[in-house]
Structures are given as C-alpha cells and as structure tokens.
Amino acid sequence: MKKTMYIDMDGVISNFAKAAKEQGNGNRPDLYVDYRNLEVMPGAKDALMQLNIDFDIFIASTPPWSRPECWGHKREWIEEHFPWLKRKMILTHRKDLLIGDILIDDSRWRGQPDFKGNWLWFGTAQKCLNWQDTLELIYKKYV
Ligand SMILES: [Mg+2]
Numbered sequence: 001m002k003k004t005m006y007i008d009m010d011g012v013i014s015n016f017a018k019a020a021k022e023q024g025n026g027n028r029p030d031l032y033v034d035y036r037n038l039e040v041m042p043g044a045k046d047a048l049m050q051l052n053i054d055f056d057i058f059i060a061s062t063p064p065w066s067r068p069e070c071w072g073h074k075r076e077w078i079e080e081h082f083p084w085l086k087r088k089m090i091l092t093h094r095k096d097l098l099i100g101d102i103l104i105d106d107s108r109w110r111g112q113p114d115f116k117g118n119w120l121w122f123g124t125a126q127k128c129l130n131w132q133d134t135l136e137l138i139y140k141k142y143v
Pocket of ligand 1: 008009010011012105106107
C-alpha cells in the first residue's frame with residue numbers, strides 16, 4: 001500500500017509570496033491576494049507527478065476563514081494546475097488531525113508540529129529548501 005502524503009499549497013506548490021509582493025504591501029496578504037492567480041512554485045509540477053507514482057497524495061491547505069470565496073478559488077487553482085488531483089483536497093485549520101505518513105508544509109501555525117507522521121518543513125528545514133532538495137530527501141528516506 002502506498003504511503004499517504006499531504007502537500008500544502010501556499011509557499012509549497014503555489015507562489016504566495018510573489019503574489020503578495022505584487023498585489024499589495026499590507027502585512028496580511030492572505031486578506032487580499034487573489035488565490036486564483038498564484039504562480040506554480042518552481043519544480044512543483046514535476047515533483048508532484050513523480051510523487052504521485054509512489055505516494056497517495058492529498059492537498060492540505062488553509063484558506064483564510066474571513067474570505068469564504070478563497071475556499072472555492074483554491075479548488076479552481078488545483079483544477080487548473082493539478083487536474084489529476086481532483087477530489088484529493090482537504091481544507092483545514094488543523095493539520096495535526098490529518099492521518100498519514102508525510103506532510104510537506106512551509107508553516108508551523110496550523111498544527112504541523114503535532115502531525116503524527118513526518119512533517120517536512122518546506123522552504124525552511126535544511127534539505128527541504130526547494131522541490132529538488134525535498135524530492136531527494138523523500139526518495140532517500142521514505143521510499
Ligand atoms: Mg503554506
């Protein structure tokens with residue numbers, strides 16, 4: 001049986017930081033960024049296609065609670081860029097409640113440190129700075 005893997009969106013497969021910089025300069029970009037127009041992070045498409053062969057992949061993302069339209073926008077974004085992950089998306093503010101083996105996430109504010117499997121701190125932890133690093137680590141350690 002394939003291991004279960006959860007992958008975050010913003011800062012992991014979608015370039016939230018770039019959009020935040022371009023679309024405004026407030027300190028709460030989650031309150032104004034257009035989630036439909038985020039660029040795909042470098043290497044993310046190929047990485048997920050590869051991982052999809054060896055893992056059961058789900059998207060796990062936290063849309064801003066005060067902007068309900070963003071919940072749908074995130075689904076539209078997945079459909080546009082990762083259509084093969086159709087119906088494999090979980091929107092939650094509690095990533096510690098997800099049951100699985102690996103969580104790839106750049107934030108630690110939604111329960112990530114308490115995830116029962118292995119949390120790979122994307123963009124921050126050594127060896128998980130980008131998709132190339134992260135893939136290397138995963139295939140060395142978890143496959
Ligand atoms: Mg994130």
